[in-house]
Structure formats: structure tokens, C-alpha cells
Amino acid sequence: MDITFSNIKLSDPRELSIPYWQLKQGQHWAIFETQNKVGASIADLLCGELMPQQGNIDAGKRHIEQVSLQSLQRLLDHEDANDDTDFLDRIDYGRTVHTLVYEHAQNERVAEQLLQDLNLIPLRERGIKQLSTGESRRLMIAIAISKAPDLLVLHDPFSGLDIHHRKLLSEYLYSLSIHIQMIVITSRQDEIPRWIDQVALFNGGTLDQVLSFVEWQNHPVIAHLKAQSAEQSQHWLTLIRKHKQQHQFNDPLVSITDGKVEYVDQTIFTNVNWQIKRGEHWQIRGPNGCGKSTLLGLIFGDHPQCYSNDIQIYGMQRGSGETVWDIKKHTGMVSSALHAQYKVNCSALEVLLSGFYDSIGLYDNPSKRQIQTANEWLTILHLQHLAQQGFKSFEYSQQRLLLIARAIIKQPCLLIVDEPYQGLDFLGRQLVMNTLDMIAQENLSQLLYVSHHKEDTLPSIEYFADFEYRPQQACYSLVIHQAQKSPLI
Numbered sequence: 001m002d003i004t005f006s007n008i009k010l011s012d013p014r015e016l017s018i019p020y021w022q023l024k025q026g027q028h029w030a031i032f033e034t035q036n037k038v039g040a041s042i043a044d045l046l047c048g049e050l051m052p053q054q055g056n057i058d059a060g061k062r063h064i065e066q067v068s069l070q071s072l073q074r075l076l077d078h079e080d081a082n083d084d085t086d087f088l089d090r091i092d093y094g095r096t097v098h099t100l101v102y103e104h105a106q107n108e109r110v111a112e113q114l115l116q117d118l119n120l121i122p123l124r125e126r127g128i129k130q131l132s133t134g135e136s137r138r139l140m141i142a143i144a145i146s147k148a149p150d151l152l153v154l155h156d157p158f159s160g161l162d163i164h165h166r167k168l169l170s171e172y173l174y175s176l177s178i179h180i181q182m183i184v185i186t187s188r189q190d191e192i193p194r195w196i197d198q199v200a201l202f203n204g205g206t207l208d209q210v211l212s213f214v215e216w217q218n219h220p221v222i223a224h225l226k227a228q229s230a231e232q233s234q235h236w237l238t239l240i241r242k243h244k245q246q247h248q249f250n251d252p253l254v255s256i257t258d259g260k261v262e263y264v265d266q267t268i269f270t271n272v273n274w275q276i277k278r279g280e281h282w283q284i285r286g287p288n289g290c291g292k293s294t295l296l297g298l299i300f301g302d303h304p305q306c307y308s309n310d311i312q313i314y315g316m317q318r319g320s321g322e323t324v325w326d327i328k329k330h331t332g333m334v335s336s337a338l339h340a341q342y343k344v345n346c347s348a349l350e351v352l353l354s355g356f357y358d359s360i361g362l363y364d365n366p367s368k369r370q371i372q373t374a375n376e377w378l379t380i381l382h383l384q385h386l387a388q389q390g391f392k393s394f395e396y397s398q399q400r401l402l403l404i405a406r407a408i409i410k411q412p413c414l415l416i417v418d419e420p421y422q423g424l425d426f427l428g429r430q431l432v433m434n435t436l437d438m439i440a441q442e443n444l445s446q447l448l449y450v451s452h453h454k455e456d457t458l459p460s461i462e463y464f465a466d467f468e469y470r471p472q473q474a475c476y477s478l479v480i481h482q483a484q485k486s487p488l489i
């Protein structure tokens with residue numbers, strides 16, 4: 001049976017308008033997210049998580065599943081609601097990979113095959129809350145397929161995956177496309193699979209064009225969006241320059257000596273020796289699960305093992321009586337973990353203001369100047385009219401942009417951006433990427449940056465901390481590289 005959208009409308013803070021759209025039985029679709037994210041709303045409408053304010057969707061009795069950042073967030077919320085840490089003699093990390101994949105799988109053979117196909121066997125006994133970004137993405141795909149859907153909506157399926165797992169998933173989805181109808185929603189051009197039949201383009205939230213794969217490849221929208229983002233990022237930078245802060249720390253800003261993180265069942269990395277000097281911008285690279293976020297958590301002060309390591313930051317030796325707030329005061333952070341923790345339903349304005357206090361939610365009285373700066377940020381994010389709207393009611397990418405602005409607002413000395421583009425549309429990603437690059441170029445903050453995508457490399461970053469696997473120690477270690485500047489001709 002075909003799926004038909006008729007006269008669909010959603011408004012503030014989401015925006016979606018689909019006068020008429022038919023997805024024929026068996027046809028594979030891609031939705032390319034240019035600007036105004038629509039994918040999350042479409043996925044939620046199809047899966048019955050959201051009701052249209054107007055119009056209707058006829059999907060018959062189709063069993064539709066989605067894989068998306070919001071479906072992961074819902075599962076994590078569910079695990080938090082059932083957290084048994086208080087009744088156990090250990091931390092409750094949520095249900096294990098094994099339990100979650102077995103829960104809906106038809107039989108053991110299907111479950112084991114899924115664990116194998118998505119490279120989840122080594123993670124079988126790990127709780128969902130322990131998983132890294134790429135690991136949890138693979139788990140969410142396995143869970144969705146274990147429910148044997150007729151239609152699978154994959155929102156940014158490759159997001160957070162390293163190169164090896166992106167290749168594996170791409171081959172896996174191709175084999176799956178023979179049996180299951182799919183809608184792939186993405187904001188990256190190279191992530192539209194070749195087996196897609198039709199591409200839907202939205203303009204300002206409205207379904208604008210339906211294209212064949214070949215028509216899509218020659219479409220001018222990308223060039224147009226790049227020009228638009230270059231112009232808009234100048235507005236961001238003007239605002240950042242206006243509130244420029246001076247930081248007076250001595251070298252090195254951060255120093256880790258013989259860093260090590262280990263858990264009961266495995267060591268993640270050892271022998272990490274790393275110094276971040278003034279003016280240096282770093283990209284941290286390495287495969288899923290190698291410890292990038294863990295290392296950044298040691299610096300930011302969120303990771304429990306930061307006290308058992310020899311870490312100096314901003315001239316303070318960790319564990320010498322300083323508080324986590326002494327560190328956070330000079331540090332901005334964007335990451336999926338922080339996004340997941342930001343559960344407080346304060347207003348958009350309060351989210352931005354909370355950046356001045358490093359809090360999740362706002363518990364202080366902001367000054368007039370801080371309120372004015374936060375309002376200026378809302379204006380350049382085009383969210384001024386939604387200043388009082390609750391954070392939770394925003395779509396994931398709008399939330400992410402608010403959290404990025406929250407991290408930048410106080411102009412921290414160190415800006416930790418751990419896969420910042422997760423959930424953003426094409427324009428949003430370009431905008432944030434241009435802005436981060438200009439922040440680094442002008443040394444407005446020092447970047448510690450993580451992204452798995454080659455095209456996200458920021459030209460201003462010259463230092464690379466690469467995790468490499470050490471088979472003898474069965475864990476990772478860090479290797480430092482400095483980019484060769486191309487000789488002037």
C-alpha cells in the first residue's frame with residue numbers, strides 16, 4: 001500500500017507543510033535536509049509519535065520504525081526512568097545491548113545475526129548508557145530492524161560512525177533495501193545511497209521538489225546554501241567579536257601525563273601524554289569507542305577518573321582542592337552526552353543564559369548585559385519570537401543550535417566541540433563549521449574538536465591527537481601530529 005500525506009501542517013517551533021505527497025509501495029526515498037529540519041517531524045508523524053495540526057497521513061497498517069537521535073533520546077529517557085542504581089550495589093547503566101536486541105527479535109538466530117551484522121558482539125554485555133556515540137547508533141539500527149518493520153525511517157543513519165562502520169553500514173543497508181522499504185533522511189550529499197529512487201527537497205519547511213537521483217546530483221541547492229551560510233556566519237562572528245574575552249593563562253593550558261582510563265572489563269587507553277599550549281587548536285581523531293569523548297570528559301571534569309589521572313588545567317592540578325566549576329568557568333562544551341543530559345525544560349532564553357553559569361537549567365539571576373547578549377544570540381538563530389518556548393518542545397536540531405550558542409556565549413578559553421553537527425541540517429552545519437573555523441582563526445577560543453567526517457576538517461586546526469590501537473596492550477594510545485603548512489608559492 002502507498003503512503004499518502006495530504007494537507008499536512010505543523011507550526012512553531014517545528015515547521016512543516018506538505019500539500020500532497022505519495023510514497024509508492026516499495027519505493028526508497030531520501031529527504032535532503034537543506035534548512036529548517038523537517039526529517040524529525042516526518043519520522044515522528046509516520047511513527048505516530050506526533051499528530052499533525054492539520055491534514056492527514058494514510059499509511060494503512062504499515063509497521064514503521066525509525067532510527068534517529070530523538071528515538072535514542074526517548075530510549076535513554078526510558079532507561080533513566082527505570083534506573084535502579086539506588087537499589088543495586090553498582091551503577092545501573094541501563095539494559096544491555098544483548099537484552100535490547102533480543103527483546104523484539106523473532107528468534108535467537110535473528111538476534112545473533114543482527115549483533116553480528118552491526119558489529120555489536122564485543123559490546124553485548126554493555127549497558128546502553130555506557131555506549132559511545134557510534135556504538136549507540138549501531139545499537140539503535142539493530143533494535144529497529146529487530147522489530148521487523150515494513151518501512152524503516154533512517155534519520156542520519158551514518159551520523160557518529162567512523163569510516164569503517166560507515167562503509168559496513170552502507171553495504172548492509174544496500175542488502176536490506178532488497179526486502180525493506182526505506183526513507184533515508186540526511187544533510188550530507190554523499191550519504192544519499194545510490195539505490196534511492198526519489199529525493200524530496202523542502203524549502204522553508206514546505207515540500208518543494210521531488211527529484212530522481214540523477215536530477216538531485218545536478219541540483220544547484222548546495223552551492224546556494226554554501227553562499228547563504230558564508231553570509232550568515234559573518235553575523236555570528238560579528239556578535240562573537242563584540243563580546244570578545246581575554247584569557248590570561250600560562251602555558252600549557254592543559255597537560256595530561258601518562259593518562260589512563262580503565263573499566264572493570266577493559267582498558268580504553270593508556271600512556272596518553274598531551275599538552276595543549278596557548279593558541280593551539282586541536283582535532284581529536286580515532287575510531288568509534290577509542291576514547292575521544294572520554295579524554296575530553298577528563299579535561300572538562302565530568303569523567304570520574306579525572307581525579308586518578310595526572311591532569312593540569314588552567315594552572316590547577318586536578319584533585320588539589322579545585323572544583324569542577326573552576327574548570328567549567330573557562331570551558332564551553334557541546335556533545336551528545338551534554339545534549340542528552342539537558343533534560344530541564346527551561347525556555348530557549350534560559351538555555352542560553354545557563355551558558356554563563358555552566359548549569360543545566362538556570363538557577364542564578366542573570367545581569368541585564370547577559371540577558372541582552374542572550375537575546376542577540378536568539379536573533380541570529382532566528383528564534384527571537386520563541387524566546388519563552390520550552391527547550392523540550394524544540395526540534396532536535398534547534399536544540400542543538402541553542403546548545404552550541406550556549407557553549408560559545410561566555411567566550412570560553414577552551415571550546416570543546418565533540419561531534420557538534422549531530423542532528424543539524426546542511427545550512428546549520430555549514431554555519432557552525434564556518435563559525436568554528438573563524439573562532440579558531442581569530443583565536444577567540446581554543447578549539448578541541450571531534451568529527452569523523454573528512455569534509456568537516458577545519459582549515460584553522462593544525463594539531464591532531466590521533467588514537468591508535470596498541471595490540472600488545474589491547475587498548476588505544478595517543479599519537480600527536482602537526483599539520484604541514486603548505487609552502488608559500
Ligand SMILES: Nc1ncnc2c1ncn2[C@@H]1O[C@H](COP(=O)(O)OP(=O)(O)OP(=O)(O)O)[C@@H](O)[C@H]1O
Nearest residue numbers: 130131132133134135263288289290291292293294
Ligand atoms: N562504564 C563503562 N564500562 C565499560 N566501558 C565503558 C564504560 N563507559 C564507557 N565505556 C566504553 O568506553 C569506550 C570509549 O567511549 P567514548 O565515548 O570515549 O568513545 P569515542 O571515541 O568518543 O567514540 P565515538 O566515536 O563512537 O563517539 C566505548 O567503547 C564505551 O563503550
